[in-house]
Each structure stands twice: as C-alpha cells, then as structure tokens.
Amino acid sequence: MFFVDHFPYWISVFFMMTGLYIVMSQGNLMKKVVGLNIFQISVFLSYILMAKVRGGTAPILKEGLDPSAYSNPLPHVLILTAIVVGVATTAVAYALIVRIQETYGSIEELEIYHMERKQSRRNMARWLYALEHDKRVHQTKGEH
Amino acid sequence: MLEKVISQIPALIVVLPLVGAPLMMLIHRRNIVYMLTSLIMYINVVFALILMVQVAKYGVISYHFGGWAPPIGIEFRIDHLSAVILLLVTLSTAIMMPWMYNACKEFIENKREYLFFVLLLLNYAGLLGMAATNDAFNLFVFLEISSLSTYAMIALGKERRGVMAAFNYLLMGTIGATFYIIAVSMLYQLTGSLNISDMAARLSEHKDSKTLFVALAFIFTGFALKAAIFPLHAWLPRAYTYAPNPTTTFLAATATKVSLYALIRMGINFFEVSSESSSGIYAFIFISLGIAAMVIGAASATRQHNLKQILAFSSISQMGYMVMAIGFSFSPDVAVADAGIVAATVHMFNHAILKGLLFMAVGAMAMRGIAPWLIQLQGRARNMPLTVGLFIIGGLGLIGVPGSIGFISKWYLIRMAVLQENWFAVIAILATSALAFVYFWRIIEVGFMMKPHPKAPKTHEAPKPMLFSMIVSAAIVVVLGVYSNPLTGFIKEIPDEIRNNPPQKIVVPMKPLSKKAKGEGYH
Numbered sequence: 268m269f270f271v272d273h274f275p276y277w278i279s280v281f282f283m284m285t286g287l288y289i290v291m292s293q294g295n296l297m298k299k300v301v302g303l304n305i306f307q308i309s310v311f312l313s314y315i316l317m318a319k320v321r322g323g324t325a326p327i328l329k330e331g332l333d334p335s336a337y338s339n340p341l342p343h344v345l346i347l348t349a350i351v352v353g354v355a356t357t358a359v360a361y362a363l364i365v366r367i368q369e370t371y372g373s374i375e376e377l378e379i380y381h382m383e384r385k386q387s388r389r390n391m392a393r394w395l396y397a398l399e400h401d402k403r404v405h406q407t408k409g410e411h
Numbered sequence: 412m413l414e415k416v417i418s419q420i421p422a423l424i425v426v427l428p429l430v431g432a433p434l435m436m437l438i439h440r441r442n443i444v445y446m447l448t449s450l451i452m453y454i455n456v457v458f459a460l461i462l463m464v465q466v467a468k469y470g471v472i473s474y475h476f477g478g479w480a481p482p483i484g485i486e487f488r489i490d491h492l493s494a495v496i497l498l499l500v501t502l503s504t505a506i507m508m509p510w511m512y513n514a515c516k517e518f519i520e521n522k523r524e525y526l527f528f529v530l531l532l533l534n535y536a537g538l539l540g541m542a543a544t545n546d547a548f549n550l551f552v553f554l555e556i557s558s559l560s561t562y563a564m565i566a567l568g569k570e571r572r573g574v575m576a577a578f579n580y581l582l583m584g585t586i587g588a589t590f591y592i593i594a595v596s597m598l599y600q601l602t603g604s605l606n607i608s609d610m611a612a613r614l615s616e617h618k619d620s621k622t623l624f625v626a627l628a629f630i631f632t633g634f635a636l637k638a639a640i641f642p643l644h645a646w647l648p649r650a651y652t653y654a655p656n657p658t659t660t661f662l663a664a665t666a667t668k669v670s671l672y673a674l675i676r677m678g679i680n681f682f683e684v685s686s687e688s689s690s691g692i693y694a695f696i697f698i699s700l701g702i703a704a705m706v707i708g709a710a711s712a713t714r715q716h717n718l719k720q721i722l723a724f725s726s727i728s729q730m731g732y733m734v735m736a737i738g739f740s741f742s743p744d745v746a747v748a749d750a751g752i753v754a755a756t757v758h759m760f761n762h763a764i765l766k767g768l769l770f771m772a773v774g775a776m777a778m779r780g781i782a783p784w785l786i787q788l789q790g791r792a793r794n795m796p797l798t799v800g801l802f803i804i805g806g807l808g809l810i811g812v813p814g815s816i817g818f819i820s821k822w823y824l825i826r827m828a829v830l831q832e833n834w835f836a837v838i839a840i841l842a843t844s845a846l847a848f849v850y851f852w853r854i855i856e857v858g859f860m861m862k863p864h865p866k867a868p869k870t871h872e873a874p875k876p877m878l879f880s881m882i883v884s885a886a887i888v889v890v891l892g893v894y895s896n897p898l899t900g901f902i903k904e905i906p907d908e909i910r911n912n913p914p915q916k917i918v919v920p921m922k923p924l925s926k927k928a929k930g931e932g933y934h
Contacts, residue, residue: 290582299582307589314596342599345548349592352555356585359562363578370571383572 275316282309296367296374300360307353311346318342417461421474421487421543424458424497427451428536435529444525445515448532449508452501455539459494459501466494467901471912473545481545481606482917488545488608490912491905492679492756496542496672499760503664503767504535506887510771510880511657513873517778518655519567527567531661534560538669547595547605550673551588554637558584561658561666568655576649583646587636594629597622598681604917611680611914623681624689630677631696638670640734641704644727651723652783656774659719663726664767668759671733675755678737679909690741697738702839704731709846713853718773718783721850722766725809728843729762732824735836739827749906750827756902758820761891765808765817768884772802775873775881785857792858794870799858801881806851808888811844815892819899 270277282305289302318339326337364374371379416423431451435444465472466489474487489497519527537557544550562584565577599605601622602613617623632643639647647667651659682693708728715721733755740751775798776782781791792799804815811821821844828836872878891898 287586290586296578303582303585306586310589310593310596313593317596317600341605342596348548348552352552352559355559356555356581359559360578360581363562363566363574363581366566366574367578370574379575383575386572 276313279309279313279316282306282312285309294376296364296376299376300357300364303360304353304357307349307356311349311353314342314346314349417465419474420458420462420465421472421489422476424455424462424501425487425536425540425543427455427458428532428539432529432532432536435525435532439525441521441524444528445512448528449505449511451532452505452508452535455501455535456498456505459497462489463494463498463901465489466491467904471908480917482604482609485549486545486606487543489543491901491908492672492675492752493542495756495760495902495905496669497539499668499763500535500538500542500665503763504661506764506880506884507657507660507664507767507771508880509876510660510774512876513778514657514660514771514774514877518569518657518774520569523567527564527657530560530564530567531657533557534564534661534666538665541669541673545607547598547607547610548592549605550607551592551595554588554591554670554673557666557669558588558637561662564658564661565650565654567658568653570653570655572649573653573655576646576653580646580650583636583643587633587643590629590633590636594626594633597626597629601626606917607676607680608914609917611683612916614681627677627682627693630681631674634670634674634677635700638667638674639727639730641700641707641727641731644704644708644730647727648720648723651726652717652719656719656770656777660767660770660774663722663770664763667726667730668763671730671737671755671759675737675740675752678740679752680914682741690743694738694741697741698735698833698836701731701733701735701738702836704728704734705839705843706731706846709843709850712850713846715850716785718776718785718788718854719770720783721854722769722773725847725850726762726766728847729758729766729809731843732820732840733758733762735839736824736827739831739833739836742831744831747827747831750823750830752906752909753899753902754820754823754827756905757823757899760898760902761808761816761820764884764887764891765805768805768881768888769802769809771877771881771884772798772805775877776802778873778877779870780868781870785854788854788858789867790858790861790863791867791870792855795872797878798873798881801878801885803851803855804885804888806847806854808892810847810851813892815888816895817888818892819895823899 286302286304286306286309289305290299293299293302318341320336320338323336323338326340367379368374371382373379428451431447435448438444438447462472472489473481475481476485476487515524515527534557537553537560540553541550541557544553562577562581565580566574595605598610598614601617601620602610604610604613614623636643651663654662705728708724708731712721712724712728715724736751736755736758738751740748740755742748742751773782776788776795779795781788781794808815808817811817821840824840825837828840
C-alpha cells in the first residue's frame with residue numbers, strides 16, 4: 268500500500284502544503300509568520316523521518332546492539348542548526364511586524380497596501396507643491 | 412609565518428568579517444566602527460587577490476575545517492569560479508566603503524549607524540561563505556546568515572515602506588531557503604553525503620532517478636527566489652526602492668549575484684549529472700525564463716518614475732542575461748557550454764561593478780535632493796555634472812557601448828548565442844540593449860533637456876569621498892572595458908578546470924569492527 272507505507276511522509280507533505288497555503292492566503296502578517304513556521308517545521312519533520320531506521324538504535328558500539336542498524340544522527344544535527352535558523356527568522360519577522368504596527372498602525376496586508384498606494388500618489392505631488400510654497404524639501408531627509 | 416597565514420586564507424576571508432561583526436556591536440562608536448569595517452573590507456580584497464593568484468598557480472584549493480577530511484568535515488573549496496565571485500564581492504564592497512561614510516550619515520539614523528555596519532559585515536561574511544563553501548548544508552547556513560541581515564538592512568532606513576518590503580522579502584526568502592533544504596534532504600537520501608562534489612560523483616549512479624529531478628526543481632525554485640529570476644522577482648523592485656541607499660547599493664552589487672553563483676555551482680555539479688536525459692528541459696527552462704526576464708524587466712524599467720525603481724527593474728533584466736547564459740551551459744555542444752559559463756561569469760562581474768556605480772551615483776544625487784524621483788531630477792542634472800557624468804558612464808556600460816566592460820560581456824553573450832545558432836536569443840539580447848538605451852536616454856532627457864522648475868533650488872556637487880568611490884568604480888569600468896585580458900583570461904580557465912576536475916567519490920575508510928562488538932545476544 269503506497270499510502271500506508273509512506274504515512275509519515277504524507278503527514279510531512281500535508282503540513283508543508285498547509286503552511287504554504289496559510290502564507291499565501293492569510294492577510295494578517297502574524298498569521299503569515301505562523302504559516303511560515305508550519306512550513307519550515309514540516310521540512311524538519313521530513314529530515315527526522317529519513318533518519319529513522321526500523322529496529323535501529325543509537326549509533327553506539329556496544330555489545331548486544333546490532334551495529335549495522337542504527338539511526339543516522341546527522342539529520343538530527345542538521346535540523347538542530349535549521350531550528351536555530353528558523354527561530355532567528357521568526358524573531359526578525361516579529362520584530363518587523365512590531366515596526367509595521369508602529370508605523371502603519373495595522374498588520375493587515377490589504378490595509379497597508381491601500382495606505383502605500385495613497386502615500387506614493389501623495390509623494391509624487393508633494394515635490395511640486397513644496398516647490399510652489401518655497402519649502403526646501405531637498406533638505407528633508409529620508410522621505411523619498 | 413607568511414605561508415601559514417596564506418594557507419589559512421580561505422577560512423580567514425569568511426572568519427574576519429564574522430568575528431568583526433559582534434566586535435563592532437561592542438565598540439559602538441560610529442567612526443571607529445566605520446574605520447575598522449573598511450579595514451576588514453580592504454584586507455579581504457587583498458585576501459581575494461591572493462586566492463586568485465594561488466588558484467591560477469596551483470589549481471583548486473581545498474581547505475578542511477579543523478583538519479577533518481571532506482565527507483565528514485566541512486570543506487571550503489576555492490576554484491576559478493568561486494575565486495572570481497570572492498573578488499566580485501570583496502572588490503565591489505571595498506570600492507563602496509568611502510562612499511558609505513557620507514551615505515550612512517545621510518540615510519541612516521545616527522544611533523543606528525553602527526548597527527548598519529554590523530549587519531553589513533554579517534551579510535558580507537554570509538555571501539563570502541556561500542562562495543567559498545563546498546558543503547551543501549553549510550551553504551544553507553551561510554545563505555540564511557546573509558538573508559537575515561539583508562532583511563534587517565532593508566528595514567533600517569527612515570522610509571516606512573522599507574519595513575513592509577523587508578517583510579515581504581523575508582517571506583519569499585525564507586520559502587526559497589526552505590525549498591533549498593528540502594532539495595538537500597532529497598539529495599542526502601540519494602547519496603548519504605553533504606559534500607557537493609562527493610554528492611555529484613555519487614549521483615551519477617542515480618541519473619534517471621525521479622528524486623533527483625524533483626530535488627533539482629526545488630533547488631532551481633529556491634535560488635530563483637533569492638536571485639530574483641523572472642517570475643519570482645516581485646520582491647526585488649520594492650526592496651531596492653524603499654531600502655536606504657547604502658543597503659540598496661550593497662545588495663544590488665553583490666547579493667543576487669552570489670545566489671546566482673550558487674545556482675551555477677549546483678548546475679555544474681547536479682544538473683550536469685542528469686543532463687543526458689533531460690538537458691533539453693533544463694536548457695529550455697533557463698533560456699526561456701532568461702529571455703522573458705530580459706525583455707519584461709527592461710520594458711518595465713522604461714515605465715518607472717523613480718531612478719531606484721528603474722535600476723531595480725534593469726537588475727532583473729540583467730539577471731535574465733545570466734540565467735540565459737547558464738541555460739546555454741547545459742548544451743551538449745562543448746564549445747557552447749563553455750561559452751555559456753564564461754559569459755554568465757563575465758556578465759556577473761561586470762554587472763556587480765556597474766550596478767554598484769549606478770546606485771552610488773543615485774545615492775549621491777538623492778543626498779543633494781535631485782533623486783530618486785525623476786520629477787526631482789528634472790533639468791537639474793547640470794548642478795552635479797561629475798556625479799551625473801559618472802552615472803552616464805555606468806549607464807553606457809549597462810547598454811554595452813564599446814569601451815566599457817558592458818561591451819565585453821555583451822560580446823561573450825552574443826558569441827555564445829551565435830555559436831548555438833539560436834537567433835532568437837541574439838535578437839533578444841540586441842532588443843534588450845536597445846530597451847536599456849531607452850530607459851537611460853529617458854533619464855538623460857529629463858536631467859539635461861527639460862527645463863527645471865523655476866523655484867527649484869541650486870545644489871552643489873557630491874562630497875569628495877563619494878566622488879572618489881564613484882571615480883574608482885568608473886575607472887574600473889573603462890579600464891577593464893579597454894583591457895579586459897586579466898579578468899577574461901582568468902574566467903576562461905573555468906570550463907577547462909571543471910572538465911579536468913570531475914567530481915570524485917570520497918570513500919571513508921571504515922574501521923573493521925572487533926569481534927566482541929558484533930554482539931552475542933542481549934544481556
């Protein structure tokens with residue numbers, strides 16, 4: 268049975284698709300990050316799954332343990348690193364969300380999109396307006 | 412003593428900025444941080460040049476971390492290709508450093524300035540690590556080091572849209588990097604190794620495996636996201652436009668090129684393995700996406716109102732050239748395949764120098780208030796003749812006018828397409844050059860020929876350190892355009908070297924188990 272034999276892999280793929288779908292479909296930035304985490308964790312899961320050998324033990328040479336069947340520890344090590352990277356990514360994402368909330372007052376993608384549209388139209392007109400009123404915009408910093 | 416240092420350079424070139432970053436965090440003083448950062452950048456250029464000489468003299472350098480041999484330990488492997496990329500990253504960043512002094516003061520808040528240099532060093536270390544490493548998972552770690560610092564660098568400016576652009580890039584970039592580790596997991600299941608050349612040698616037993624095919628698809632999608640290859644380029648214009656100018660300059664010159672280098676490295680090692688059965692598919696995908704990126708990127712650039720946005724779309728179009736060249740390198744015809752790799756590498760180097768120059772000029776203009784909006788530039792280009800002049804040199808280079816390095820790479824690209832007799836690609840290259848002329852002419856027309864607004868204030872020339880950086884950069888553009896032998900001669904060695912060093916399987920000597928350990932029942 269193809270499905271039953273590969274059951275753990277199906278779970279991993281299910282989470283992968285769930286995560287990607289959340290990232291794409293949700294408008295809330297916080298939920299997007301949650302989706303991203305689910306996506307990453309599904310990949311970690313697939314790494315751990317591939318290391319598992321039925322009847323395998325820890326890779327220790329000891330009397331009584333079958334040395335030919337052991338679970339490979341390398342994927343676990345890789346995933347420890349990947350988890351750290353994932354945590355760092357999440358931390359940066361949350362820090363950015365905090366700043367988005369501070370500057371836009373919203374973390375809904377659609378609302379921010381409309382605010383940006385308005386801002387860029389205003390910016391285009393602003394330069395001419397400022398010239399008319401003799402404001403020295405060329406010295407205001409940062410705002411393009 | 413000196414020889415010992417030289418033998419450690421492959422590691423030092425990455426370790427130096429990596430150690431420097433937290434140090435800068437502690438030092439905290441703006442000027443000292445700036446000086447030490449520049450010092451590290453300049454030392455690294457020397458390191459990269461030494462590595463180039465060593466590679467040219469003795470061939471591939473293999474550095475084993477901690478003395479652990481490759482399949483178990485991590486290997487840094489410097490061949491001609493990675494030496495060129497190391498030089499590209501170090502040189503274009505070192506040229507930028509004098510420019511950064513004024514630019515960071517202007518575009519980044521005072522109390523955050525030292526943080527910018529910390530992030531710059533981290534990003535730089537990540538990019539160099541990606542270029543030097545020969546370990547598939549290590550590549551992922553370095554990719555994430557550079558990506559994470561990129562997100563923070565984009566959000567560091569005073570423009571609030573930069574934060575949103577950084578967030579969008581974070582989503583895309585993380586998905587891309589995760590796709591790459593999915594691919595690594597598949598390749599690891601096939602081969603049981605993480606050393607890229609070892610993997611490549613072992614993969615030759617699984618040429619027609621479906622797992623390999625899926626893994627390659629994941630690798631391509633992952634790096635295409637990071638390198639902004641055409642249908643996946645959406646994050647790039649926003650990130651470049653709304654990031655503070657120093658960040659944009661650094662990213663435009665280096666980041667996407669290194670991601671593309673990773674794709675070439677994978678192409679040489681993994682795509683080539685399965686090429687007999689499916690090279691046609693890979694070549695078709697790369698060439699068609701490349702041509703689409705070239706034309707659509709350049710066409711979008713003609714419709715923008717913001718200098719930074721024009722240059723960002725032009726970047727997408729230039730990435731298209733390189734992707735197309737990689738596509739040609741999968742060709743069964745050896746001459747075409749060689750020409751493809753050479754053209755991609757030459758264009759990568761040239762584009763890094765040119766985009767660095769262009770964004771530096773835009774930064775200097777923005778500092779005096781005549782950029783990035785075209786409406787601000789209107790008729791005021793004469794206020795800063797030197798800066799705008801250097802900008803035009805960069806623009807001519809991008810169009811591919813003879814006498815600039817742009818011409819050299821266009822020459823290699825067209826030669827490659829003609830060798831394959833792919834006339835459609837030849838026409839696309841020429842048409843895109845014409846489109847590049849259109850969008851640069853638009854800037855010149857707005858800057859010089861339109862009348863300035865009657866009340867627009869007069870501005871003066873950019874500060875001297877900025878001019879110095881731009882002049883050095885423009886000098887490289889012209890000198891390498893006239894006398895390109897040192898660079899192209901080195902790059903032309905790449906295909907031969909790849910052919911002479913086919914990936915080899917590394918076999919770990921296993922200790923035979925003692926009889927006792929074989930186990931005689933459970934206790």
